[in-house]
Amino acid sequence: MGFWTFVAIAVVCGCLLEGYRVHAKSKTASGNGRLDDLEARLAAVEGQGGLEERVRALEAIVTDPKAQLGREIDGLKG
DSSP states (O other): OOHHHHHHHHHHHHHHHHHHHHHHHHHHHHHHHHHHHHHHHHHHHHHHOOHHHHHHHHHHHHHOHHHHHHHHHHHHHO
């Protein structure tokens, strides 16, 4: 293998390595930003309070036999 071939391979490998480093760094930075955004949204929802009450109300609606019968009748109409 000649000197210039070795230099060319070294330059290509160096460029690929640097490209991978930039990619990994940007992926980590954007992932952290998204995680922060999701944590902020979760804190806002928890701060509103009554989340458990809302879930209980929705469970009651979904499991209510009268509501289920109404959905089945509506499904038959459509």
